[in-house]
Amino acid sequence: MIELLLERRIGRFQSLSPAESTALRSLGLRVSAAPRGQLILGPDSPQNQTALIHSGWAMLYRDIADGRRQIMQFCLPGDLVDPCNLLLAERDFSIAAVTQVTYSLVSFADLTEVIEKHPRLALPLLWSEGREIYMLRSHLLSVGRLTAKERLAALFLELSERLTSIGQADNQHFQMHASQEMLADATGLSSVHVSRTLHCMQDEGLIKRQGHGYLIIDHARLRQLVPDMPI
Amino acid sequence: MIELLLERRIGRFQSLSPAESTALRSLGLRVSAAPRGQLILGPDSPQNQTALIHSGWAMLYRDIADGRRQIMQFCLPGDLVDPCNLLLAERDFSIAAVTQVTYSLVSFADLTEVIEKHPRLALPLLWSEGREIYMLRSHLLSVGRLTAKERLAALFLELSERLTSIGQADNQHFQMHASQEMLADATGLSSVHVSRTLHCMQDEGLIKRQGHGYLIIDHARLRQLVPDMPI
């Protein structure tokens, strides 16, 4: 039952045999839970481990001494974070829970064992890594060259699509769990400006908020606002 | 003789047998050349190809309709660009020559053939991919959260270290082939501001320029300027 999401994603690349499914699930057997805000992988965590998210949102970020922080990506259910990182001597990022999160830590040994027994799983896992890099590059373009409104629109569209693909949203609306400060740290803006820009977007009818979730009402206009949004 | 650089890099991860060396070299047998400014891989190039750089600098970038452009990374000799991308349906970036460049195009088939015959090469190639993602994240942090001076310092340090590791610079100085407009497109600044900031850095003795190359005179002070520069 658990681990369905990573399976489903991989299965979209190539169909899986029962043995392969079981092997994938074995990566997520030891489930941990973290409350909102808790560090999942930090500078002091053992190296050569990465996170597989089962439920909830996490964020992958790096912060620097004087308090500045950059959120590199939001990690959603089914995400196995950057497995290539397992090969590096040191991890350069931290992962923290945005909502209550359940997850499994995956070690280099775990992953190589699975791949050695089921070599056919290697390719889809790399495909998944490729998607991650792809998103990272889109993020870089966004932060480097888009305006505040465009950056937020791009982020909303990305989250909307990713959540839709795991059945946690439809194209019209989804639950936004990140605080405005997190949105700021992800987009390279200040939280004050995020607040103002969101109001502006709401006034223009691009988004609509109710409670703690955002309702994207005009998916098409948001998309048209973001130049070159292929994802 | 050619292809020495990728071998040397991979060999730093694990030592290579002669057969493995030969296999790696086979990826770079068909050498092409591109003059400064020429497109190497564009939107119209066949998918499922990536570039292996033999000599010269290239840049990986994406540009959007209205002329804005973001350079994601500079590709230096020995770089095999994002092999995971070979698995994706579509490439989201272009590669162009910054200087005169010699390179080989590597297809998905080429790479899988090499890895199937020499499975021990898979890990070091992924390690190399891991480094690339690592740099991409540093780049994102830079563009999202650093000031103009810090961004340029970070970029110079990154290039200095990478060039030093392939014997094309020592820690004190290196040849800067990118124009100020390229530096701007890489750092998310305007070229005018790059010009001013460079002058400011020169006045402070952080860098010194002669001819078309930059001479980094105070590696230590640059490093101290950039918060959290682990690379």
Place this chain on the structure above:
DNA sequence: CGAGGCCTTGAAGTGGTTCAAGGCATGTGG
């Protein structure tokens, strides 16, 4: 010698930041 590419420089403008105060929820302990 002229053209084009790249860099420089000034002046004006603006998108976004910072600081600071206040509002509105939610939770918690007395």
Place this chain on the structure above:
DNA sequence: CCACATGCCTTGAACCACTTCAAGGCCTCG
């Protein structure tokens, strides 16, 4: 059930880092 603290969002006002526009200079190359 109130009093208070805490976290998050909002709003205004001042400020600044960086952009844009525009003109001019200096190379290089045909």
